[in-house]
Amino acid sequence: MKTDLIIIGSGPGGYNTACHAAKNGLNTVIFEDRQAGGTCLNRGCIPTKTLCHEADMIEAVAAMTGSRPETDLSKAMNRKEHVTGQLREGVETLMKSPGITFVKEHASFKDAHTVVAGGEEYTADNIIIATGSESKMPPIEGINEEGVVTSTELLNLEKMPNHLCIIGAGVIGMEFASVFKSFGSNVTVIEFLKECLPAIDSDIAKRMRKVMERRGIEFYMQSAVKSINRKGDKLTVCFDKKNKPQEVEADIVLVATGRKPNIDGLGLENTGINFDSKGIKVDDNMLTNIRGVYAIGDVNGRAMLAHAATAQGIRSVNHILKKSDNIRMEIMPAAVFTNPEVAGVGLTSDQCDAMGIEYNTRKGFYRSNGKALAMDESEGMVKLITDNNNKIIGCHAYGAHAADIIQEATVIMNFDGTTDNLRDIIHTHPTLEEILHDSTV
Known part of the structure; x- marks a missing residue:
């Protein structure tokens, strides 16, 4: 099948780009091998922010009444599923718009301008890779123990942990630390760097950490995790803080040490596209070294933010259409929805x-x-x-x-x-x- 544009991935970058392309007259085929909306909608931004809202409501009630309400985790998780389901249906409806063909199949490259999916071949002069990212697991002994989870599994917990230990004080780690503290868990955060939220101004990050410490969240900064061991129904996280061995016991351990571009199984080796462990290499128009092939969002590693993926997708389509825009990629706002x-x-x-x-x-x-x-x-x-x-x-x-x-x-x-x-x-x-x-x- 020949089309004007192929997009691989239906996260915010993918589906918004498909809409922009179709509105500008490009017949677009978009592939998704999981759920419409990608990681952001189904396993990231939206479900996390739904839980953040639940946590904020708990804090508001506690401030007003002086008594902290007990969290019903199942109700919170059910509401999260309702919100994500409603938005996912909206994306699926968008993907039925004129000019867009939505194919729910895994897509991989046969060559630089041919994609194979569901046993069929699709070709286009222009292809946009928007496959996002996945959790990056560090080489820690015991990382595969039962109860050691990524954000995806934590978003589907059925039982509230009495003690949650979080490895990593970046955006994901800090948001979940804030949420589960509000939910009633004891929370410990272990971070290798000197300060939390390394992408944020250090003055702001330090003040924020102090606020969270006053809420009762325990931080171990400049600490390197060495191993995770299970004993019965508990996990012990062993780490060095300034070369002094320490350990923390927890019910659940969240590994929040960052994300990596989702490029496995794409068949990039068949294309000649330049890439490494940090992502697919692109220029300021999101164009790879192969003519007509673009990469947007987390997969290029430039700015792992949903709105960055959307802006980059618009830029790439505009480049295809030879249209100029005034999008300033260097002015990229970011937020952390802690409390x-x-x-x-x-x-x-x-x-x-x-x-x-x-x-x-x-x-x-x-x-x-x-x-x-x-x-x-x-x-x-x-x-x-x-x-x-x-x-x-x-x-x-x-x-x-x-x-x-x-x-x-x-x-x-x-x-x-x-x-x-x-x-x-x-x-x-x-x-x-x-x-x-x-x-x-």
């Missing part, structure tokens, strides 16, 4: 220091914001980073709805805005966004 939230966009202070960039910082605090106090959310800070001409080059925050606040900074940065521009924008009162405005005063 409270963490979010950031642009350069961090650490990056500026490493690159030798002169910068200034301005800070605004939740404790002086009327809406934050009314919400009983006085813990938080917004940090603006500007160059010597007051141009905003970064914004980072922790606190209630930090992701929403960062989005306003993202808009301003996309237009090379300054603190003067931000100061001149009228903000609704009372809102949390006033914290961002106040940081310029």
